[in-house]
Amino acid sequence: xAVVSQHPSRVICKSGTSVKIECRSLDFxxxxxxxxxxFPKKSLMLMATSNExxxxxxxxxxxxxxxxxxxxxLTLSTLTVTSAxxxxxxxxxxxxxxxxxxxxxxxxxxxxxxxxxx
Amino acid sequence: xxxxxxxxxxxxxxxxxxxxxxxxxxxSINNLQWYRQNSGRGLVHLILIRSNERExxxxxxxxxxxxxxxxxxxxxxxxxxxxxxxxxxxxxATGGGNKLTFGTGTQLKVEL
Numbered sequence: 001x002a003v004v005s006q007h008p009s010r011v012i013c014k015s016g017t018s019v020k021i022e023c024r025s026l027d028f029x030x031x032x033x034x035x036x037x038x039f040p041k042k043s044l045m046l047m048a049t050s051n052e053x054x055x056x057x058x059x060x061x062x063x064x065x066x067x068x069x070x071x072x073x074l075t076l077s078t079l080t081v082t083s084a085x086x087x088x089x090x091x092x093x094x095x096x097x098x099x100x101x102x103x104x105x106x107x108x109x110x111x112x113x114x115x116x117x118x
Numbered sequence: 119x120x121x122x123x124x125x126x127x128x129x130x131x132x133x134x135x136x137x138x139x140x141x142x143x144x145x146s147i148n149n150l151q152w153y154r155q156n157s158g159r160g161l162v163h164l165i166l167i168r169s170n171e172r173e174x175x176x177x178x179x180x181x182x183x184x185x186x187x188x189x190x191x192x193x194x195x196x197x198x199x200x201x202x203x204x205x206x207x208x209x210x211a212t213g214g215g216n217k218l219t220f221g222t223g224t225q226l227k228v229e230l
Binding site: 006046091094111 | 216221
């Protein structure tokens with residue numbers, strides 16, 4: 001149980017393109033999803049917290065107009081990297097918390113999306 | 119938010135040996151979690167230890183937590199080549215809205 005599917009797993013595209021990444025909870029409802037960015041051989045940095053039906057909360061230094069987050073349903077959150085440039089190349093990972101989980105529950109992670117901007 | 123730190127950054131051991139990784143953090147926490155990441159993949163949850171717990175076991179994994187020192191350790195006993203991965207601790211800070219702050223990670227290599 002508690003499976004999170006992230007799609008696509010890999011994207012290679014030209015500079016200036018906008019790229020959408022989907023994060024789906026397959027067998028549970030997620031009120032909250034989190035988006036992380038990871039550079040090679042580095043740790044995960046939280047970009048934003050996505051709450052169903054409301055605006056995402058972005059971490060300091062993350063451009064909300066650059067990284068658009070939509071959480072329209074209890075099973076889907078999307079991250080759109082707008083007008084992507086080579087410096088946006090990275091590994092993006094989402095995680096989700098179950099609707100009925102409170103404190104002291106783990107997050108469930110997707111398999112990540114490798115984004116490469118040429 | 120500041121990341122926690124893990125040490126060592128990299129660890130190379132022989133199969134059958136034990137591997138110990140340490141994590142330090144800076145804030146008051148609800149719990150601390152350990153995750154594993156295989157190269158180029160997402161994270162797999164290993165163990166969650168609550169702030170009022172001192173030790174927890176799961177199979178070959180043993181986690182300790184010392185909230186007075188703001189530190190935790192992960193012990194993998196009788197390691198296998200398949201344990202080769204990066205291991206991260208993550209803290210769920212008190213009043214943090216269940217956001218996780220990840221440590222810098224330990225890259226473990228288990229050689230045959």
